[in-house]
Amino acid sequence: MEFIKKIVLNEVIRTLVHSLRDVEACLRVEQEFQQKITWRISPRPFQIDRNTYAEIESLGALLLEFYRCIQELYFGSASGRLPRWIGEYLELGKPEQVIEYGRMRRFRRDVPLIIRPDILLTEDGLAITELDSVPGGFGLTAELGRAYTLLGYDVIGGPDGIVQGFAQGIRGMVEEEPVAAIVVSEESSDYREEMEWLAKALREQGLMCFAVAPQELVFQEDGLYIRAAGEIMRITVLYRFFELFDLKNIPKIDLIMYAVRKRLVRVTPPLKSYLEEKLNFALFHHPSLAEWWEERLGEGFAKLRAVIPQTWVVDNRPLPPHAVIPGLEVNGRPVTDFSQVAQATQSGREFVLKVSGFSALAWGSRGVAVGQDLSQADWNRRVAEALESFPTNPYILQEFRKARQVETAYYDSGNGTVREMRGRVRLCPYFFVHGPGVSLGGILATICPADKKLIHGMVDAVMVPTMVDGS
Template identity: 55%
Template sequence: MTIVGNCALKPSHVDPVEACLSLNRMAEGEAIFKSTTRDHHPDSHIPWRIAPEPFCISKETYLYVKSLGNHLLRFYQAANKLYYESVKGKIAPWVAEYLEQGKPEHLIEYARMNRQKKLVPAIIRPDLIFTDEGRAIACELDSVPGGQGFVSSLSTAYAKLGFETVGGADGMLHGFARMIRAQVPEVADPFVAIVISQESNDYWNEMAHVADALNAAGLLRVQVVRPEQLRYADEAFWLDAERLDVIYRFFELFDLKNVPKTELMMYAAKKQQVVVTPPFKTFLEEKMLFALFHHPMLQGYWEQELGAESFHAMERLLPRTWIVDARPLPPHGVIPGLTVEGRPVSDFRDLIPTTKKQREFVLKPSGFSELAWGSRGITFGSDTPSEEWATRVEAALASFPETPYLLQEYHKPAKVQSRYYDFNRREIRQFDGRVRLCPYYFVDGEQAHLHGILATVAPADKKAIHGMVDSTMVPVMVE
C-alpha cells in the first residue's frame, strides 16, 4: 500500500505562500491555536509549521483507513466481552487480573455492574504509522482523544482555500453530534456538557472550539465546563437551570481523585439519570489489550469473536506487544514470540545487555497513569544508552504491581515530504519527515464512521511523532 497520493492532479487556485499567510491570519486571535510553551516565530499564530495544503494520501490508503473503523469497534467489543468472561472464570482468569492490576476497587466494582457491561467508547482514534513496506501499524488506541478541535478548525480553513478534506469542512462536527445523539436516541434535542478536568486543561480551548462550532451550526446544544460547575439535584445533573442528557467525559480515570463530582456522575449514570461517555472502564483504556490480542492462549477467542476478516485486519495492524511481568518463569518457560537475534527470551532482564540495534522496542506504561498518554513515559530502546536502558527496564519491572509496562515492537515509519512556510525566509520550503495519521471514528450503533483524519509530519530524525514546533499538522485529502 502506497500511503502518499498524487494530489498534483487537484491543484489549488491559491498561491502556496498566500495560502499559508491566509491560514496564519485565520488563526490570529483564535484561542485554540494559542501556545505559551512553544518557541515559534513571533509572526506565526500557529504553534507549528504551517503547510500550504492538506496531507495527500492515496485512494488505496483512504479506503483502507475508512475500513478500519468497524474492525476497531469489533476489537473493543471483543475486548470488553473478554474481560467479563475472564471475571466469570469462563476464559483465562489471568486476563482480568492483568487488566485490574493497580486499579481502585470502586472502579473495578463499578465496571462490573450489569448496566455497564455493553458500553464501549463512542469515539475511536488510532495513531497510525506506515512502514516502507506499506504496512499500517497502530502504535496506540485512544478513546478520549485530543485533536478534535484542530481537525475541525483546520478542515474548515483549508476548505476556504478550495481543498476537499476527508470528512469535509464540518465532518468532525457532524460526527460528534451523530455520536452523541446515538447515546440518547429517545431525546430529540439533547443537552450536553463536555466536562474537562484541570489535568486535561490543555485541551480546553480546542474542545471549546468544538462546542462553539456545534452550537453555531445548530447541530447540538453543548457547553464545555469544569466538573464543579455541574449540579446534582432531583435525580438529575443540571447546568445552570437545564437538565443534562449527556456528559462527555474529557478526563482521565487515573485522575478521578482530583476531579470533583465524579462519584455523583458514576451514581447518576448507574441510575440512568444521565449518559456518560466514554464509560468508566479502565480496562478499555489499557494498551495491554495489544498484548492480550497477540497472546497465543487467546488466539482462538479473538478469531471466534472478531471473525476472519477483522481478526486478520487486527493481526496486521497491532504490533506485537508484551506485558513486562516481573514474575519469574519456570526454567523451561519462554516469553511467547519475544526473541533477540533469534534467541528466545525467558526474562525481560535478558534485554538489558543488548545492543541498540538489537533492541528495536518501545517501553511504555500500559495505562492508568499520568505517564501513559501523549509521548510521556515512552522509551525507544534503539535510541537509549545502555546504562539508561538498564535503568528503564528495571524501573518497568519494579512498577509491575501498580502500573504495568509494555514492551512493543518498534516499526520505523516511511519517509514522506511536507511543505511549510518559512517566516524567516518568507518562502515555501520542504523537509523530509515521517507521518502519523490519526483518523477519528464516531460510533453510531454497530457502525464506526470516519469523519476526519489529522496528519502530523515530524522531522525524519525524530522517533516520537507528535505536534512539535517543527512539525506540520494538517487534515488529510485524497488523490
C-alpha cells in the same frame, strides 16, 4: 537560444507564482484560525492514495469489534469462562471504585463514542501503535478541516465531518434531543480551547453543547446541570474529557459518579479502564487466545495481526525453567525473563517501552522509551523501572515500527517563505460510533522532522487534515 531563455523564464515565473500562492494559503490559515496555533502551518493537506484511504476507512468497524472483544474477554475472565489472568492484568493498580463501575451490568454494552488509532505509514504498510478512546485533537481536526476546505481542498470528512459525527453519536445515546457537556479536567486543560471551539460549532448546527470544567457542574436530585446562555440546563449526555487515573483530583467527582450510577446522565467514554489499556494489544497477540480472536473477528483477525505490532506485558514474575516468552527474542535467543531484554544490543533494541494505562505517563509521548534511542545504561534503567512498576502500573514492550519518510511543506514566519521538509507522519483517524456502525469524521496528519523517533504534536511538527490524492 531565445526560445530556451523563454522556457527558463516561464518556469521561474511559474515557480514564483506557486510559491506566492503557498505563502498566501498559509497566511489565510494563520489569520482565520480561531484556536491558538502551536505547530507549523502547511499550505496544503497531507495526501494519501486511494488504497491507503480505503484500508484506513475499513479499520473503523474492525476496531469497534476489537473493543467489544476486549469487553467479552474481561467479563469472561471475571466469570471464569476465560482464564483469570486476563482480568488480573486489566485490573492491576486500579482502585475498587473504578473496577466496580467498569463491571456494572447496566453499562456492559457501552463503548467509546470516538475510536482513534495512531497509525504510522511504514515501508511495509500501516502500523497501529496505539488505540485511544479518550483522544484529544478532534476539535483541532474539525477546525483544520474547515480551514483547508475554504482553501479549496476536498479533505477527508469534509468541512463538518468531525462535528456531524460527534453530534450523531451524542444524539444516538438518548431518546430525546440531548443537552451535552464536554467536561474537561485541569489535567487535560491544554485541550480546553479546542473543546470550546467544538462545542460552539455543535451549537451552530443545532446541538446544545458546552465545554465546562467539573466544578462548573451543578448537582440537583434529578441530575447534573450547567449554567449557560443565561439559564440553567439539565445535562443528558456527559462527554468525559478526563482520565480515570485522575478521578481523585476531579472536583465534584462523587456527584458525577452518583449521577452516572443512577442513570441521571449518560457518559462517554464509558467508565471502563480496561478499554483504555495498551496491554490489550498484548492480549490480541497472545498465542493461547489466537483461536478465540479468530473465531470472533473472522477475516479481520489476519488484517489486525498485520497492522498491530507484536506486544508483550512486561511481567516481573518468573517463568518455569522450560518456558519462554512467546515470540520474544533478544540477540537471536528466546527470552525466559523480561530482565533479559535489558541485555539487547543497541542495534537489536527494536522495541518500545510504554506505560500501559491508568497513569499520567500513559498519554502523549510521556512514559515512552525507544530502545535504539537510549544508551545501554539508560535502557537498563528503563527496563528495571518497567519491571518494578508491574504490580501497580504495568508496562508493555512493543515491536518498534519505523515510519517511512514523507515530503511536506511549511510556512517559515522568520523569512516569510514556504520551505520543504522531509519527515515522518502519524495519521489519526477519528471514527464516531453511532448505533451499530461507525463513520470516519476526518484524519489528522502530524508530520515531525525525520530525525525525530517519536511522532507527536510539537512546535516543529506540521499538523494538517488529510485528503485523498487526486480528489
